[in-house]
Amino acid sequence: MHSSTSGRLRRMPAIGAVVALAAGMLVTLAPAAHAAAGATLPFTSVEAESASGNGTRIGPDHTQGTLASEASGRQAVRLAPGQRVEFTAPRTADALNLAYSVPDGQSGALAVYVNGTRLAKSLPVTAKYSYVDTGWITGSRTHHFFDNTRMLLGRTVQAGDKVAVEATGVQVTVDVADFELAAPAATQPAGSVSVVAKGADPSGNGDSTQAFRDAIAAAQGGTVWIPPGDYRITSSLNGVQNVTLQGAGHWYSVVHASRFIDQPSSAGNVRIKDFAVIGEVTERVDSSPDNFVNGSLGPGSSVSGMWLQHLKVGLWLTGNNDNLVVENNRILDTTADGLNLNGNARGVRVRHNFLRNQGDDALAMWSLYAPDTDSSFEHNTISQPNLANGIAVYGGTDIAVRDNLISDTNALGSGIAISNQKFLDPFHPLAGTITVDGNTLVRAGAMNPNWNHPMGALRVDSYDSAVNATVNITNTTITDSPYSAFELVSGGGQGYPVRNVNVTGATVRNTGTVVVQAEAQGAAVFRNVTATQVGAAGVYNCPFPASSGSFTLTDGGGNSGWSSTWSDCSTWPRPGQGNPEPDPNRNLAGGRPATATGSQDVYTPGKAVDGDANSYWESANNAFPQSWTVDLGASYGVRRVVLKLPPSAAWGARTQTVAVLGSTDGTHYTTVAGAQGYRFDPATGNTATVSLPGGTSLRHLRLTVSANTGWPAGQFSEVEVYSS
Structure with a gap:
């Protein structure tokens, strides 16, 4: 396990926290600016601050350690007991997932109303999985304030219907609601082996571990069927190969396990699909394999249609996982990474997944021991990683990051980081061609308290060694970055160069400080990059250390809106300094010292x-x-x-x-x-x-x-x- 904060620290002039601008209210999962960005999702999200009700809006705020800074859109609605938020359903739905926070140490429930009628069921809320401390990660603070809670409504609501949640007995801060029409429960495939037939208890009372092991052994070459129900597994499964594990859908087949599969190798051909694995991980212990998958599924495997929640990591993948496909999953509330390709990944495709509230990088490739090669993160939607990056590529050869939608990074990360930060040896730096294409970054980038210095929405970082790979960044949309849009940096403070960077075709809107933040020796070419509402200046070009050499920014043509250069390398531009004038409806004092x-x-x-x-x-x-x-x-x-x-x-x-x-x-x-x-x-x-x-x-x-x-x-x- 790692965090993007380890290693040597850079010391730079301090810059104050920044107040974010208000976000759009209805979450558009694929903004018009780049219609292909993000995952194809079966639900529509609505922000609480856009709903009606009698609660108190908090935020916007980008200050590390504040509740609003970890919220979607940097805003949420606080409910005292008896107060409510009423959403207008944006689509036909019969299922609801809600992101929320309650004060540390407290638990309770939200009453649910549909068109004024209270449902018999309520939504449980708890701080059990929140308020995570990672004191061994330099610069971290208590974080991970939000959690998710879900329910089947037991009825179908139509677009325009009113769905309200009301705090009962405990203060609840409501962030965002996901409305979904759940598919019907699937039926047992012919010839499959049911875990219930092998003794599993669908009530969740009995220990079903051995029944799952027996079903896997009996179904080699076939399918293990997990019927609707709740199943409890108390120790991890291993020896999983040449088998399909299939549920009736993640709303119906639920496995309660903090460690599902833990195996160093596998012959492969494993198919895992259509059920939920919900853990009981309440803190991050990096020496414990508290993951849905820890190790290897083997070549030619796939993971799809899963709901993974309350784990340390969704998938921590080592060993041979060649040609693995991870698609159409939801990974929520992990205390560390959502998924990490930890070396040896060849031809892996991670696509159309939704990730929210990760406690480290949401999606990462880390080329430890062997290079990740010819692998990609494509069409994923990532929201609210609260301690590191949305997507991080640490080394590797011929890697692609395409058409992802990333929003609301916090504390120590960028929306996308392309980096030679090694953490451990043997590490394999970036090589070949790194393709970063068609990504949309919203409110991405954050203050790094180790550097006393901001991180851009998209960062190329020669942290532990020079960037010599060709890095092609194309068709990028960056909106409402609290600091800079593009950052080129040697984050370890050793002055390694960043070379061979080509930025072609980018739209930058309302960036807090500068468009390009160059802080290393090296060179980059920018073409057809247009910017509007730039907070301070177009370029900050001040290599660190100052004696490490200059950075050459080449205007390849077609650029507009960011021709000015920040003149004083002894100080950082403050967000919003210069033009434009601040939003007249923005509270300038919110979250300020x-x-x-x-x-x-x-x-x-x-x-x-x-x-x-x-x-x-x-x-x-x-x-x-x-x-x-x-x-x-x-x-x-x-x-x-x-x-x-x-x-x-x-x-x-x-x-x-x-x-x-x-x-x-x-x-x-x-x-x-x-x-x-x-x-x-x-x-x-x-x-x-x-x-x-x-x-x-x-x-x-x-x-x-x-x-x-x-x-x-x-x-x-x-x-x-x-x-x-």
Whole structure:
């Protein structure tokens, strides 16, 4: 097991966290920008923030370690007990999967309503599989906040019907709902060996391990049938070869096992399809094979139609897996990788899979011991890897990454990484031609806390050795990257060159800092790359270390919208610096660093920018005046400040006397709006708005509270700052 964070650390100038722009509400699984990108999926996803209800929206936010930063679209809806989110069904459906989070250590349920009628069944929710700590990975923090819970509705809803979920007994943050029309349960194939006939218990009470082993032994050359039911396996299967394991569909045939197949080799011809394997992995232990498949299925094998959840890794593949096909699967909530081709992969095709909430790279090829060769990741949809990359290729020969849709990478990764980071020896660096074609990256790229420095949406990295392979990056769409679009870097800090990179045909929209982030010696050619809404400049070209040599960017023609170069290599451009002006509907203060002259107990300054209307900052008591300050990360023209107190009626009406001050350097402040009394009344939402004259330019906003008729302290549950 590995993470993309190990190895030597680069030390670069710090850059503040960035607030993401609001995402589209209905998840389009194949954006119009590149219609072929992503998997063909049997469900349609709807974001909770686009639904109706009485919960509290959190986000958007890209700050590592925050709940909103790990959500789809960087936004979600928090429900207190009794609150609900009501979705409009986007299609005919009879099955629902919901991504959610509950506070650490808690469990409960969501009541489900269809067109106002509560169903007898509810959706269980728990923090059991969340809040993962990986302290041995430098730069990691507690992460993996979300989980997935699913149910068959027991009825069919039509497009336009209302499906609501309501928190009962526990706070639940709802992220996204997947609506699906489940296929009917399949029937037993003729001549197959049923695990139930060999003694398996479909109630889930008995141990079915030996029954599965006996059925596999009896069905050599044929099919093992897993009827509808729940089956418990307590130890891994091995010796699996020349056999098909088939279920009635993953909604019906469910195996509960944290280790399903564990074998170092196989003669191959294994077919695994159409059932679910749901584990009980609650933490990441890299020495334990807590995987659906650990090792080898052998040549000519396939895995399809599977639902894999609550495992460490979906498939950790070593040994001979030549010509393996992995397609049409769902891999959810793994504490590490979704799939890793760990050397010796030849002719492997991984395609049309959906992966959500991985605790490391969602899909990876790692050429340890032998090179992965002529293998590909194609037409996969990847959402919310929360500790590393969407897709990572670590070494290998003649590898292809085509037509994938990757969104919302977090913390330590890019959307796609093409890298010579070796982790261990013997490692086989990139060789031949690496093809990266037709991929769409949305809100991809992240701050790397080890580098104090951002990672681009698409990264080519000479981490441990020079990149000498030909890397062809074509037909790429990059949207809403919080930092850069393309990064060319020697991430180990040794200055190895990045050569032979060709970027042809790319559309870049709304990138936070620059289009090209060049930080290594070497060369690349860019052709027909168009950019709009570039945050700071077209190019940052500052090799690290500074003495390692220059990077040559060749304009191959057809480029537009990114001709400028960042001039100061001693500092990083901040997201949104320069043009364009920020979205007037974006809260510039959300998730930003906040300080205060004093705080009372747990009511710290950050509570006023955390997106939770029920948490709040409270200053030291009986010590007016008190000040609260937020760093917006860059200078903006600010026109409006919204001050809030918790909406609960328990907060009686009060008037706070507040002055607004501003600064561009964090040292010298001027008064923007003089001290004035602002009324907070729960009957009108406990909200007050301060209008500032003429779009006042400031980076640091300070609120000085000199009086409060309701409590002897300054108090804010949220401070929102807008350019409109």
